[in-house]
Amino acid sequence: MTKFKVVLTKETWPAAMERIEQHCEVKCWKEAEPIPRTVLLEWLKDAEGLFSTGDVKVDEDLLSNAPQLRVVAQSSVGYDNIDIDACTRREIPFGNTPGVLVETTADLTFTLLLSAARRIHECWDFVKSGNWASNNNIPYGVDLFGKTLGIVGMGDIGCAVARRAKACGLNIIYYNRTRRMDDHVLEARYVDFRDLLHESDFIITLVPLSNQSRGMFGAEEFAQMKSSAYFINAARGSIVNTEALYEALKSKQIAYAALDVTDPEPLAGDHPLLSLPNILITPHVGSATYETRNRMAHLAVDNLLAGLGRLALPACVNPTVNYPK
Ligand code: DGY
Numbered sequence: 001m002t003k004f005k006v007v008l009t010k011e012t013w014p015a016a017m018e019r020i021e022q023h024c025e026v027k028c029w030k031e032a033e034p035i036p037r038t039v040l041l042e043w044l045k046d047a048e049g050l051f052s053t054g055d056v057k058v059d060e061d062l063l064s065n066a067p068q069l070r071v072v073a074q075s076s077v078g079y080d081n082i083d084i085d086a087c088t089r090r091e092i093p094f095g096n097t098p099g100v101l102v103e104t105t106a107d108l109t110f111t112l113l114l115s116a117a118r119r120i121h122e123c124w125d126f127v128k129s130g131n132w133a134s135n136n137n138i139p140y141g142v143d144l145f146g147k148t149l150g151i152v153g154m155g156d157i158g159c160a161v162a163r164r165a166k167a168c169g170l171n172i173i174y175y176n177r178t179r180r181m182d183d184h185v186l187e188a189r190y191v192d193f194r195d196l197l198h199e200s201d202f203i204i205t206l207v208p209l210s211n212q213s214r215g216m217f218g219a220e221e222f223a224q225m226k227s228s229a230y231f232i233n234a235a236r237g238s239i240v241n242t243e244a245l246y247e248a249l250k251s252k253q254i255a256y257a258a259l260d261v262t263d264p265e266p267l268a269g270d271h272p273l274l275s276l277p278n279i280l281i282t283p284h285v286g287s288a289t290y291e292t293r294n295r296m297a298h299l300a301v302d303n304l305l306a307g308l309g310r311l312a313l314p315a316c317v318n319p320t321v322n323y324p325k
Contacts, residue, residue: 004308005068006049009035009056012075016297023305024049041065049073049308051300059083063090071307075293075300077101079317080209080236088318091325095303095313099156100295101287106160108286109234112258113149113165113202116230116280117141142201142228145169150200152216153207153235154180154188161204162186173199197224202232209236217241222248229254234286237263242273249276260286 006020008028020026027043029035034055044050044066050058054076063069063086072087073095087094115121118141126132126139149165151158151174162172163186172188174180179190191199203225207213217231218241225231231254233240242263248254258280262273265284273279287293303313307323316322 004048005046006051006304006308007040007043007047009040009050009052012051012053012300013294013297015294016301019298019301020051020304023308044069049304051075051304054078054081057081058087058094060086063087063092070310071095071304071313073300073304073307073313075296076287078208078236080238082317084318088321091321093307093313093319093322094317095300095307095315096317097296097299097303098315100299101292102156102160104289104292105157105234105286106164108260108282108288109157109161109204109206109232110164112232112234112260112280112282113204113230114144116232116256116258117144117202121280142230144202147171147201148173148199150174150191150196150203151188152176152193152196152203152205154183155206155208157234158204158206159186161206162188170202194224197221198226200229201226202230204232204234205239206235207239209238213239215239215241217245219244219247222253225254227253227255231257232259233257234260237261237265246272246276249273249278252278256280260284 003025004023006024006026008026010029040056046068047066048068048070050069050072052074054074058072060083069092071093075097077096077098079096082094084094119139122139145168147170149170149172151162154174154176165172166187172186173191173196174188175191175193175196183190216239222244245257249257256278260282261284262281267273287296299315303315306313310323312322
């Protein structure tokens, strides 16, 4: 049986890899640093499938170098690195991994909120450095109960965060492109973006990165928040103007930020954000549990194998070119 030629931009989980290798001849980048563009383009010359994790830009230039490509499968829900129109023009279906990471990402997002509110990493530093024994200057946090949480982007993950917030006694307001018809179930009140900025004690953003959301939180938006506001970003770094966030935190225009995503990403060890006392940053680990990353990898393999066999991808972002055509 002739195997399909497939390029992997990095290694995936063993069971998912086994499934790919059963059907495909694989070129896989195994080094710690990202695959160089020249290598990727060379490998794609005769490839029928591309499997990635959001670590490479798929654009016109890449696609024009891959004339045999039948499918692009990415193990992530976000796809701001993909030129979907370019894929569609070439009739290449693109598959992502929605659904399977919702609860995991909501857990991490809510963890950021709780950890920031109760200063968990400062508390740990306080104990670890031996300060506990010699002074009682413990880090004080703030309550959640009875406060207002503003969620910007009420998709599946936003709703899963809202459920957690409700259990903690937070009042929930949200802003979304369109109002959700089921918001009464979450007891969440739909508000204008500006009202959300004014009213929230905690703001969580979960909007996908697009031309509309890029830079959506800048100097003007931080200026409208309460000086006691906590700002949490678990979506994409470029939704926020990093310099404006730095200034807002440094001048105490807002109280605190907790970020799972940054711009740039990854952050260099000497980045100015890291010099601030009122920030907590995790390294883009929203979906990073063993179970969920495995589920994502398997869904991405489902998409890959379906596309190679010219069958409908189970999760296709550009359905007009999904198989069978
Ligand atoms: C996603 O799936 O989009 C997560 O952010 C991981 O990249």
